[in-house]
Structures are given as C-alpha cells and as structure tokens.
Amino acid sequence: MQYSSQAVAKPYFIAAIGLFAGQILFGLILGLQYVLGDFLFPEIPFNVARMVHTNLLIVWLLFGFMGAAYYLVPEESERELESPMLALAMFWIFLVAGALTVLGYLLVPYAGLAQLTGNDLLPTMGREFLEQPTITKLGIVVVALSFLYNIGMTILKGRKTVVTLVLLIGLTGLAVFFLFSFYNPDNLVLDKFFWWWVVHLWVEGVWELILGSILAFVLIKTTGVDREVIEKWLYIIIAMTLITGIVGTGHHYYWIGTPEYWQWWGSVFSAMEPIPFFMMTVFAFNMVNKRRREHPNKAAVLWALGTATMAFLGAGVWGFLHTLSPVNYYTHGSQITAAHGHMAFYGAYVMIVLTIISYAMPMLRGRTAANSNKSQVLEMWSFWLMTIAIVFITLFLTAAGILQVYLQRMGENPLPFMVVQDKVALFYWLREIAGLVFLIGLLTYIASFFVGNDEPEAKESA
Amino acid sequence: MSQAFTKAMARNIFYGGTVFFFLLFLALSLDTVSVLPERDNRANLTEAVVQGKKLWENNNCIGCHTLLGEGAYFAPELGNAFTRLGGKDGIMAFIKSRPVDGIPGRRSMPQFNFTDEQLNALAEFLKYSSEINSANWPPNVQG
Amino acid sequence: MEQIQRKRWIRPCTLVYLVMIALTLITWWIGSTAKGGLELSLMVLLFALVKGQMVGDWFMGLHFVQGIWRWPILIWLFVPGTLIATAFVLSYGG
C-alpha cells in the first residue's frame, strides 16, 4: 500500500463480504421456498426474501466497486485521495441506509414501507431490483455523487491513466443511468422500456467498464506486463462491449409492447455481446502467460483468470443461449433466465470484486504483497467451491428451465405453471444442494482471512 | 508494422463507437416512443388502471410473479392472467380467496386484505396489461 | 515501391474502378427493367460479390496481405452471399 488514504477501502471490502454472506443466506431461503412452498410463510414471503437477496447483491457489489475505486485510484493517480473523511462518512451513511432498508423489507409489510416512506409523493418502488424506498434511492444518489466527487477530483488532479479514466466513465455512467429509476410512468410499457435503461445499461454497459478497469489494474500489478499493452486491450474490449451492448438492450424489447423491429436489432447486436467477453478471456490468459514476474499473491491471479472465464461463460455463452428472439419467445421469463442471471452475476461482478479484494486486502492488512501460503490455499479452495457450485446451480436451473419451457410453452397440451413447477422440483432440490456447497465455499473464503495470519508471507518465486 | 494496433486508435474506437451506437440507440428509442401509442393500450389507462398499477407496485407483486415475462419466476405470469383466470371476476375471486396462513407444504399467495375497490383496480390493471400488443407473447394461455 | 515508379498505361485501381462502374450500370439496368427472375437475381448477386472482392483486394489492399487477414473479407462475401443465394433459390420453389 503506497498511500495511506487507500486504507478507506478496507471497511468497504469488509462490508461487502458481510452483505455477500447475507445475500447467500437469503438465496438459500429462496431455494428452499421453491421446494417447500410454505417455508417461513407468512413471516418472510418469497417476494421479501428475493428482494433482500437481489438488493443485497447490488449493494454489496456497489460497496465492492467503491472499495476498489478507493484502493486503486490513489495508486494510479499517484496522490492521496481527495477526502478520506468524506469516503468514511459516506461508508457509514451508505451502510446504515442499506441496513435500514433491508430491515424495513423484513420487519414491515412492503405496502406499509411504501406508506411509511411516502412513496406516493414520488412513486418509484415495487419494480424489480428497484424496490428501494424513494428516500433510499435519493440516498444512493447522494452517496454516488459524493463518491464521484471524491474519486473524480483525485483522478483529475493526479496522474491520468486509462484504468482510472475508464473507471471514472463507468462510475459516472452508473450514476447517470440510475436516475432513470426515478421515472415511473403510469404507462406500463414506457415504465418497462426505461426501466431497462437502468438495469441493462448498468450490467451490460457501464458496469463492464468498471469490471474491465479493475481487471486491468490487477493484471498490471500481478503480471508486470507493460501498461501500454494492457491499456490498449482494455480500450478495445470495452469498445466492443458498448458497441454490442448498447443496441443489445433491444433483446429486452421483444415482448413488452415495444415495436417488433427490436426482435431483429436486439437479436443481431446481443448475439455479438459474447465477443468482448471472449476477448477478455483471451486477454487475461495472454497477459498471465506473458507475465514478467511471479507475483506471490497466486490467489488474486486465480480470481482474475476466473473472472475472465466465468464472465464469458455466464454472460457470454448463457446469455447467447436465449438471446435470439425466436428462442427467447419460449424461454423469456423462465428458469433459463434465472440460470443465466446467476452465472453472469457471479462470473462477471462477484468475481471481479473478490479479485480486487483478494489483491488489495493483504496490503490493507499490513502485508507487503500477499497472504501466507496457508491462507492462500484456503482462499483457492473457496474459489473452486464457489465457482463449481455456481456452475452446478446454473446447470440445474438450465435443466429446470428447459423442462419448464417444454412442458408449459410447447406442444399440444401445455401444463399450468404450478403443475410444471412440481414436475421440475427435483432440479430445485439439486440446486439447493449446490447452494449449500456455495455457502461452504463462502465460509471457507471468510475463514481464509483468519488462518495463517501468524505465518510468513508467501514469497515471489522467480 | 511492428505494432499491430495502437492504444490511440483503440481509444478512438472506444469513444467513437460508443457515441455512434448510443446515437443509433437513441434514434431507435425515439422511433419506439413515437409508435408506442399504437401498441401500448394507453387509450385504456383509466384511473382504476393507474390505481391498480400503484397497488401492484406497493405490494411488490413483481417479487413473485412475472408481468410480460419480467419479474420473479416463483409464481405464474400475469400478463395474460385476465385471459387465463376468466376475466376480472376470476382475478378478484382468486386474490380474495388466499388463506391467511398459506397452504401447508405449498406455495401460496399472501392474503392482502384488499377492499373491493382495490381488487377492482388490480383486475383493471391486469386487463389493461393483457391488452398490450406483446407480439403474441406468451406462447399460450399457461404463460 | 518499384511497381509504382514504373509507368503503366493505367493504374490497377483505376482499371478495377472502371470494371466496378460497368458492373453497377448493368445491375441498375437489370433493376430498371423490374423483371426479376432467379437467374437475373443470382447474376446481380454475383456481380456484387465480384465488386466486393475487388474492393477488398485492390481498394483495401488485402491482395498484398498474407496470413489470416487475407481471408475475412472473402469469407464475409462468401457466407452471406451463399445464404442470400440459398434464400432466393428457395423463394423460387427450390
């Protein structure tokens, strides 16, 4: 750690991991509710648990992104953070606001929460992933703006690198597109149309810039490959991301009342969305093969390669599976969508945050470059456990989805939704078992922070 | 030609390509918004429908159901509930009849204790939703 | 370099240009009769692919490239060209 203000990243990372654990816990509850329908009913109905599961995911990823920015921006800009105090203050505000929101979800019926927070004044609640009370949304805007100010000033006053520039563009885009969450017209089609300007342009747009820039930073640091090489790859990858991804939004506009030409535009462009992910995989492995040093933090390199691979599989391959409109006609809103969502989010965003945590945390905790071998071995175990678990979760959900589509939407005698759900229950059980393995992986991951701390640091081998 | 591609050109393609395709997306979006009146059933956006949408949101129905395929996959699609449940009466009767403590061992919709006016609004909202031109989706009545 | 210094009666690119103009005029003439028909359509498509090949080889300069970059334009012409031809053959009842 070269700059003392990088230390503000530490609470962000710790909070991220804590919320991650909460997300997984609620994931397991949801998985169980899929097979034992009355589990925790009516205390925690499915919709509440799901809201907690998805919102925790978003919030902890945001914590991770912010922590990543606070860690890498001073180092890249070669100066201290504009205001570490502001960063810490925003940490607590965001954490408390997030905690209050989740408590609100769990303790108050959702309609009551809507009333309590004055949703009628500016109704924005009750839309998927944007369930937060309007006041929380406003809080997110405030936190995002202070964060952008802090990061932006540091970047603009210091050395400007491609990594920080791309990160800044990504984070700015994140803040700008979030503003569409305040637009909630009565017209359902318009509502849905612009809802995707938040959701799609986040996860298949600006978030990928953030992902790319963090990955580039870690690769520069761990491989010792010339910055010029990595930065030009970063540019060309994110260029392809936005070239395909922006119009690729059209793959959400097939069946929501929007004109039918989107079936062509969306299919053609989103079919190309795997290309940048494929380039990212090639790029990451190439850089690691061309490495000029053997960085002692092997776990971080593993996470980086894992991100590139799993993002391609989850976002690229599983996305492509159902992105063409004739296929999507049958798979839209089925378990196939859920399968894709799980692997894409894990592969792209969970793993990149764990990558930067894995790289930065040893330094933030006083090591010079890496944890002890013992700790790293445990961390790598957790990598494989979680990654293999998510692969199986995805495969089981895909199997459930294929059956669901076949039984419910194809053939002469389509069966009702609930009948089909009973028929595919076996796969939901298997998914829940894989989910337990994921939890074991996560516990192993958390344990890796507590073992081997008194042992010597792993050394650069070459 | 020692260097196959340069950072400067990669940067130009990033900025140029992003602006270019964002403009294209804006153009298509503009066209979409201009032709939506023919597809989105806005003529039937009555007060009851607006109230129904608010109820739909304030009770987080999207947390279990899909509407035009978007939402959670725990409970049936509702974009065509109007057809599947046999009109407004069927919808209202179903929501009204949910047991307070659920159904042992099975998934159940919570009992929301809606008033008759609210039930009517929700049913109107689902009727309006079912009349949106969704390019023949879902493939059949089962959603 | 030596090629350019040697005087020729016409530059290769100019020759290519004139051929492309000629093919375009024929295509337009076929179009203006509005007769259509499978043979004429396929001929027009062939003209287009030949013109595309000329652009790739002589305008873009891929004629002087060897290795994998020699092929993308050719493949690009061949694959959609084949698909379009197939669709037109099918539209005339196979």
Add this chain to the structure above:
Amino acid sequence: MQKNKYPPGDLAIWIFILAELLVFAAFFSAYAFTRLKNVELFNHYQLTLDRNAALLNTLALITSSYFVVRAVADIREDDSKGCKRWLWAAIAMGAFFVLIKGGEYAHHFGAGVTLSSNAFYMFYLSLTFFHFMHVILGMVILAAVALKAGRGGYSADEHTGVETGASYWHMVDLVWLILFPLVYVMR
C-alpha cells in the same frame, strides 16, 4: 513481391470493421430469409424504391472509394497535398450520397413509411439507415484525416492514419455494394 502480415491501417480499426461487417452480414441474411416468407410483399414494396437514386449513390460511393485509394497512393509518395485533395473529393462524394439518400428518406417519410409499416420497410429502413450513419461517421473520419494531411501530419514513412481511415471508408463502400443489389434490384 513482399507480402504484409497485417492489412493497411491500425489493426484496431480492423477489429471494428469486422464487428460491423458481422452485423451487416446478419441483417443481409435476415433480409433474404424474411423475404422468403413474404415474397409478394417484398417484391411489391421494392418497386416503391428509387433505383435511379440508388444508382447515383452506388456510383458516388465507388468513386469516393476510388478517390481514397488515390489519396493513399499519394501519401505513399510523400505527396501530402495530393492526398488532402483526393480525400476532400472523397468526402464530397460522400456528401452527395447523404444528400441523395436524404431525399429518398424525405420521400418515404412523407408517404408515412416507418420501421413498423411492414417487414420490407423495416429491413429497408434498418439496413439503409444503419449504413447511412456509417457514411456520416466515415466522412467525419476522412475529414479528420484530411485536416491532418493538410497540416502535413503524414509522410511516406508514417501514414497509418490515412490507411486506417481509408480502410474504414472502403468498408462503408463494400457494405453498400451488397446492399444495393439486395434491397433495390434482386427480386
């Protein structure tokens, strides 16, 4: 004759060119197979297009592409002035294309044609408008190159920028060479 390993220009533009060509290839094939299902409709509405305008546009783009070839040839002989002149001539032909195409659009929009009118017009407008935007982008690129050439920014030794812009412009031409017969003539 010495052969090159890479095509002229910066390889990054070629990645971009290939991505764009992929999109057009998909749309071309989609056009042909959608036509297969709606032969009557496509044949009928194709006749509402202005083939004379399309001819002028094809000639304009081919000529423009040829001018760009001459511009590259000039800069390879260290003739910045010649390079600049050919480039502006190419841009002028591009502007001519935009003008003619704009006239066609005005005619169609005036007749109430939109993307949602029918399958033929959907493809006609999608393909040509997407290409139209490429012509404009290409003109912007060529103008940037021409301005730099005018300032003497390129030489016989270092003119990758000219080749890069040229390669992009040839791609714009290439796409139109397929688009013209496919949408305007083949029936």
